[in-house]
Amino acid sequence: MSNPSVATPIANTIKSARSRELLKQGVRTLFLPLAGIAFFLLLWQLVAASIHTSLGQFPGPGQVYVQASQLLDTHLREREKAEQFITRQEIRNAELLAKNPDAQVKIRAYTGKPTFLDQIFTSLYTVLSGFLIATLIAVPLGILCGLSQSIYAAINPLIQIFKPVSPLAWLPLVTMVVSAVYTSSDPLLSKSYLTSAFTVALCCLWPTVINTTVGVASLDKDLLNVSRVLRLSPLAHVQKIVLPAAVPMIFTGLRLSLGTGWMVLIAAEMLAQNPGLGKFIWDEFQNGSSNSLGRIMVAVIAIGLIGFALDRLMLLAQKLVSWDKNAVLR
Amino acid sequence: MSNAHLELSGVGISFPTDKGLFCALQNVNLKIDQGEFVSLIGHSGCGKSTVLNIVAGLYQASTGGVILDGREVNEPGPERAVVFQNHSLLPWLTCYENVELAVRQVFKGGKSRKEMREWVEHNLNLVHMMHAKDKRPGEISGGMKQRIGIARALAMQPKVLLMDEPFGALDALTRAHLQDSLMEIHRDLGNTVIMITHDVDEAVLLSDRIVMMSNGPSATVGDILKVELERPRDRLELANDARYHACRSAVLEFLYAKQQRPAA
Numbered sequence: 001m002s003n004p005s006v007a008t009p010i011a012n013t014i015k016s017a018r019s020r021e022l023l024k025q026g027v028r029t030l031f032l033p034l035a036g037i038a039f040f041l042l043l044w045q046l047v048a049a050s051i052h053t054s055l056g057q058f059p060g061p062g063q064v065y066v067q068a069s070q071l072l073d074t075h076l077r078e079r080e081k082a083e084q085f086i087t088r089q090e091i092r093n094a095e096l097l098a099k100n101p102d103a104q105v106k107i108r109a110y111t112g113k114p115t116f117l118d119q120i121f122t123s124l125y126t127v128l129s130g131f132l133i134a135t136l137i138a139v140p141l142g143i144l145c146g147l148s149q150s151i152y153a154a155i156n157p158l159i160q161i162f163k164p165v166s167p168l169a170w171l172p173l174v175t176m177v178v179s180a181v182y183t184s185s186d187p188l189l190s191k192s193y194l195t196s197a198f199t200v201a202l203c204c205l206w207p208t209v210i211n212t213t214v215g216v217a218s219l220d221k222d223l224l225n226v227s228r229v230l231r232l233s234p235l236a237h238v239q240k241i242v243l244p245a246a247v248p249m250i251f252t253g254l255r256l257s258l259g260t261g262w263m264v265l266i267a268a269e270m271l272a273q274n275p276g277l278g279k280f281i282w283d284e285f286q287n288g289s290s291n292s293l294g295r296i297m298v299a300v301i302a303i304g305l306i307g308f309a310l311d312r313l314m315l316l317a318q319k320l321v322s323w324d325k326n327a328v329l330r
Numbered sequence: 331m332s333n334a335h336l337e338l339s340g341v342g343i344s345f346p347t348d349k350g351l352f353c354a355l356q357n358v359n360l361k362i363d364q365g366e367f368v369s370l371i372g373h374s375g376c377g378k379s380t381v382l383n384i385v386a387g388l389y390q391a392s393t394g395g396v397i398l399d400g401r402e403v404n405e406p407g408p409e410r411a412v413v414f415q416n417h418s419l420l421p422w423l424t425c426y427e428n429v430e431l432a433v434r435q436v437f438k439g440g441k442s443r444k445e446m447r448e449w450v451e452h453n454l455n456l457v458h459m460m461h462a463k464d465k466r467p468g469e470i471s472g473g474m475k476q477r478i479g480i481a482r483a484l485a486m487q488p489k490v491l492l493m494d495e496p497f498g499a500l501d502a503l504t505r506a507h508l509q510d511s512l513m514e515i516h517r518d519l520g521n522t523v524i525m526i527t528h529d530v531d532e533a534v535l536l537s538d539r540i541v542m543m544s545n546g547p548s549a550t551v552g553d554i555l556k557v558e559l560e561r562p563r564d565r566l567e568l569a570n571d572a573r574y575h576a577c578r579s580a581v582l583e584f585l586y587a588k589q590q591r592p593a594a
Contacts, residue, residue: 323422
């Protein structure tokens with residue numbers, strides 16, 4: 001390397017090889033996905049232009065963008081109105097109290113129409129409630145099935161039969177049961193919310209049950225022997241050995257479950273009239289204005305983006321709790 | 331007669347297979363004294379591990395039984411700690427926590443929190459692994475993992491230490507290191523040890539007695555060789571020791587002349 005006439009060309013070759021590698025990486029991670037999206041948008045624009053429906057032309061990317069910003073505007077205006085309402089109410093009440101300290105002041109909540117963003121949040125907490133219920137049932141059930149061959153043999157046929165059932169088949173039953181059981185004159189939770197959450201739970205139970213079962217049943221025999229030599233109690237055995245060992249599989253199941261739950265939710269909300277994204281789409285469809293198709297398309301994209309974000313969040317959680325740092329998770 | 335520390339009498343075991351009962355072991359008799367280092371050697375599949383697992387209580391003998399200090403062995407327990415061939419550490423716990431799990435389980439109620447911590451650290455020091463106590467098994471080498479496995483077993487303060495080919499998966503140099511460590515520990519603690527091995531040199535170097543097993547099915551104790559070499563033993567000095575070579579050839583002769591190698 002002391003000879004500059006040789007060293008420089010070698011260094012240059014290495015440098016250019018490195019920059020070529022970097023460029024290749026940049027193309028793969030940035031350029032190609034962007035090119036794919038651009039190509040899709042172009043195709044969408046072309047196809048949309050040639051589809052004419054009774055609600056007008058099928059919306060292209062441009063119209064969808066316009067609708068999206070309108071929905072956001074509406075949300076911001078609505079928020080402003082709500083704030084004004086609350087300030088007015090506070091001023092009025094303060095005046096009343098100033099005149100007569102014993103006055104009974106009334107505080108009313110603002111009852112505006114839920115905006116698109118409100119509906120997104122309704123959808124999110126509905127799906128998370130359903131997912132939570134499912135997890136609370138599925139993980140213990142999966143552990144039991146994984147630990148005991150007999151329990152697995154008893155429950156497996158039920159899992160296999162209920163797993164492929166569509167949410168739309170469950171929904172009428174869930175609706176009737178919720179109406180019959182949840183009778184309160186001053187309901188804290190709306191029935192549509194409960195119906196949607198339970199339907200989500202029923203449908204997203206299965207991936208977690210199955211994956212937890214497999215994770216627990218495939219416990220390394222040597223680790224089982226460690227537990228036996230230490231004479232761990234059944235509870236400690238599950239806590240210290242079984243659960244940690246099964247965590248990667250449990251999370252794989254949970255990720256699949258949340259994905260299923262999010263898909264099920266939209267259908268459930270449409271029929272149960274839970275004020276989330278499903279109802280938004282249904283209302284726009286019934287509404288039938290020239291903007292409706294564009295707005296539905298906004299909802300479709302929002303659903304996709306949120307589903308993607310939820311999956312990434314679960315992946316992040318999985319990476320955080322996973323002890324096997326060498327496992328390739330994607 | 332009945333004052334043996336650990337006694338296997340008439341131990342046999344059969345496993346059900348598609349073609350009926352398969353008799354793996356038959357009439358294994360062995361008496362082991364307190365503090366003795368015994369190794370089991372034999373061809374693959376001769377039932378060495380099965381003997382160890384029966385002593386551990388992980389398998390139930392079909393006939394005969396095992397008596398440790400006057401009590402019958404019929405379930406696994408920490409007084410017969412096992413060092414597994416592939417270390418069997420819990421991959422989600424650090425080295426310290428792996429040993430701690432055993433210490434907590436064995437000494438709960440008996441030791442204070444501080445005493446437990448000191449005991450865990452003492453055992454990690456014993457195998458020279460204090461420097462890696464906060465690493466996970468995935469981050470250390472195979473030899474280090476086996477050291478932690480030994481520390482975990484020792485931390486249970488077992489009456490008998492059972493080792494199932496503890497160094498089988500290690501390279502020759504690491505194995506030599508660990509053998510030296512094991513001799514040191516055995517000298518200091520005086521545990522009773524039963525070790526399975528494939529390695530004739532390892533058996534002669536470490537053992538007080540070498541139990542040579544005949545081939546299965548219906549394997550049993552073929553011969554027992556007493557290794558009359560004074561301790562501490564040094565592998566370099568032994569290389570030129572005639573008694574060492576006599577022991578070595580005796581084992582080799584048993585394995586390759588008296589016992590036909592089963593079709594591998």
